[in-house]
Amino acid sequence: MPNKRKNDPRAMRERITRSAYDLFQEHGYAGTSMQAIAGAAGVTSGAIHHHFPTKEAIGLAVIEADVSSAFRELWLEPLAAETSALAVTLKVFRKLAKEFDSQGYVRGCPINNLTLELGSMNSIFREPLRMLFDEWRVQLSSALSEERGTLSKNAKNNDATANLVIAAYSGAMSMAKAEQSGGPLRKVADELEKLLAA
């Protein structure tokens, strides 16, 4: 039954949000039309409206599915699996710096990109984006608390350190995007290592 997958509603939803995720990363949310998403996903305009009545509905699904899973894979799984939160942090910065330099372009952090475009006061996107930042801070802070001995005594407390690391990462991603280079991520990782390692 070769048609089965094609008509599988879940697979089609996934194809639509995956295409939307890529287009949002490239052109921003406001810069992406429903038509462009349908074209990239290879579905008809009728099919896309059947799954997602509005672009807002696609945006929310992209945050809940694609952005969340990229974030889990990059940050939460390594934080849960490895013993040093600082080592995980530095590895993420340096891995992305290398990736950006070898691919020759930087689209930036999807959470950050969407937050800065859509994070205004009354936006329906603000709450799910805020929750991602929250989860990030809680997990990082908890992972940092398990390695207190290997962190500099100058660090104020786990929550403050987690806030600084997340801020430094988000900002370094902006700078990397402005420069289209991994340089800022590498420099910020070096400085965080000097300041935070015991």
Next chain:
Amino acid sequence: MPNKRKNDPRAMRERITRSAYDLFQEHGYAGTSMQAIAGAAGVTSGAIHHHFPTKEAIGLAVIEADVSSAFRELWLEPLAAETSALAVTLKVFRKLAKEFDSQGYVRGCPINNLTLELGSMNSIFREPLRMLFDEWRVQLSSALSEERGTLSKNAKNNDATANLVIAAYSGAMSMAKAEQSGGPLRKVADELEKLLAA
């Protein structure tokens, strides 16, 4: 001659870019139409096209005029006038945190907002935005070099510290926008103070 100011082309350009700056901060660049800018500036559609043939032309003028001058006032002038770059940095973070909490909303850093929306590889906006980040790093690094004795010996070097401070600021502004609160700026400033003060 009460009409003089109204017909002053420079004043009209300034009114247009100022209105565009506000609308970009609120709705993003892609989310703002030429018509909306004309409406907010109180000029006709003909007048706006006379000054700015395209929305791109307005975007560039906003970066060169309004974004640059906000940035100069907030960061460069205090860095040039005061003796401690670290003190200036902490003051900026804490001043904005207080402002955000008292006004009850956060629109975020205009350089950051525009970079994340418009900083893609082939964008005509990338170069002027990159130059703002560059100037920021150079001025901050030079100001830090004059207070080496009051900075922690753990800091790697002025350029690395400047990169971290700018990244932490940009990222804390994203988090403040996601939370619509000054909290992240305050926490990140506290941690930077602990880590960077001698």
